[in-house]
Amino acid sequence: MKVAFVRSLSVSKLSSWARKPVGIELASSACLQALVHFPQWPYSRLRCLVGAVMLSCSSYAGAASYTFTDLGTLGGSSSFARGINSAGQVVGDSKTAGGATHATLWSGGTTTDLGTLGGTYSVASGINNAGQVVGYSSTAGGATHATLWSGGTITDLGTLGGSYNQASGINSAGQVVGFLDTAGNSARRATLWSGGTITDLGTLGGASGSAHGINSAGQVVGVSRTAGGASHATLWSGGTITDLGTLGGTTSIARAINSAGQVVGESLTAGGATHATLWSGGTITNLGTLGGSLSFANGINSAGQVVGNSSTAGNSARRATLWSGGVIHDLNTFLDASTIAAGWVLQYATSINDSGWIVGGAYNSLTGSSHAYLLSISAVPEPASYALMLAGVGVVGAVVRRKGPARRIADGVGGGVPSPGEANRGSKPLLH
Numbered sequence: 041m042k043v044a045f046v047r048s049l050s051v052s053k054l055s056s057w058a059r060k061p062v063g064i065e066l067a068s069s070a071c072l073q074a075l076v077h078f079p080q081w082p083y084s085r086l087r088c089l090v091g092a093v094m095l096s097c098s099s100y101a102g103a104a105s106y107t108f109t110d111l112g113t114l115g116g117s118s119s120f121a122r123g124i125n126s127a128g129q130v131v132g133d134s135k136t137a138g139g140a141t142h143a144t145l146w147s148g149g150t151t152t153d154l155g156t157l158g159g160t161y162s163v164a165s166g167i168n169n170a171g172q173v174v175g176y177s178s179t180a181g182g183a184t185h186a187t188l189w190s191g192g193t194i195t196d197l198g199t200l201g202g203s204y205n206q207a208s209g210i211n212s213a214g215q216v217v218g219f220l221d222t223a224g225n226s227a228r229r230a231t232l233w234s235g236g237t238i239t240d241l242g243t244l245g246g247a248s249g250s251a252h253g254i255n256s257a258g259q260v261v262g263v264s265r266t267a268g269g270a271s272h273a274t275l276w277s278g279g280t281i282t283d284l285g286t287l288g289g290t291t292s293i294a295r296a297i298n299s300a301g302q303v304v305g306e307s308l309t310a311g312g313a314t315h316a317t318l319w320s321g322g323t324i325t326n327l328g329t330l331g332g333s334l335s336f337a338n339g340i341n342s343a344g345q346v347v348g349n350s351s352t353a354g355n356s357a358r359r360a361t362l363w364s365g366g367v368i369h370d371l372n373t374f375l376d377a378s379t380i381a382a383g384w385v386l387q388y389a390t391s392i393n394d395s396g397w398i399v400g401g402a403y404n405s406l407t408g409s410s411h412a413y414l415l416s417i418s419a420v421p422e423p424a425s426y427a428l429m430l431a432g433v434g435v436v437g438a439v440v441r442r443k444g445p446a447r448r449i450a451d452g453v454g455g456g457v458p459s460p461g462e463a464n465r466g467s468k469p470l471l472h
Contacts (some may be wrong), residue, residue, distance in 0.1 A: 115135075163177075164304065298340045335349065395417065397415065
């Protein structure tokens, strides 16, 4: 490789090569040659070149081979998946043969009706790695209460005096988040259940709020009213309440947070569109759409892969979406020919685990039914050039780290899912 050619390297050039399998070897070799011929280059430039190849590697790895599984129902017409843990256990809700909606667990090929608190319906919203499930259920008296299913036992998590509350997420420590209505159902409050104690997490100055996700560190995200009455994505961490801001519009909602503290949800833009949003290291990022004006981010794993749903051009259709390595993927492009021929269309992606397995809701265009699905990774492409790229980047990365042991990579510049019977989760419906 000529020295003059190596001298011309740029982040954009390396990225464009590395996103193509045939160019991965070239990109890796270029990084190594830069290190050999230009050791005087600033640490920051070498770091950026390495980062470009590694990020593009992440994008290429996103083209893994997926297996689609129709998770089925409890005997009724429809089902929907809302959460998945590291073991691949999936939770959500399903119609029973009698037409009731019940919280459901799909595990090891078995579909389990989790039951209710004595009422007619229940929904499971999240599951932790211990297999504990949270959601909500109707009681015999007709109220709706936050619910925990653990070890075969159903527990009513209690109230703050109101008759309607829900649990949305649970972390590895068994801490549960959601919302409770206060006495007389006069206000809705973001809530943490931990160690038998119910905690009102507070607001951004307004009257109401709701918590949607919690990570292993106990950081909680959701939405809260400001003193001016706007609804803003909110982070509760270490006793501090933080307004995460918007994409220029008046409203934003945070849905999930990973172990690194990266938050996803949606926000109104200055132009009034609703777009999937990432809050990371003090930076707000518009994740974009599949061509339409609407997108929603519902889940994020430890690798920073984000799932949700987006409208296509002209807002003509809703498609399950994956944002990975700076690339937006319509998850339907990963389906094999037989799945497509069977009529399945992936409309929602709600959760992604650290193995990259994705769950959500699919519509069958032939039968008209909507079912919970699982997309599991069956193979990750690793041609010889891809393996070489990984090895090469690893070598360069190690040397770059040795060149600047006292320096730190900056954290960043400057610092819709349907409920049963509802069109879409969130403040605005997405494509009825």
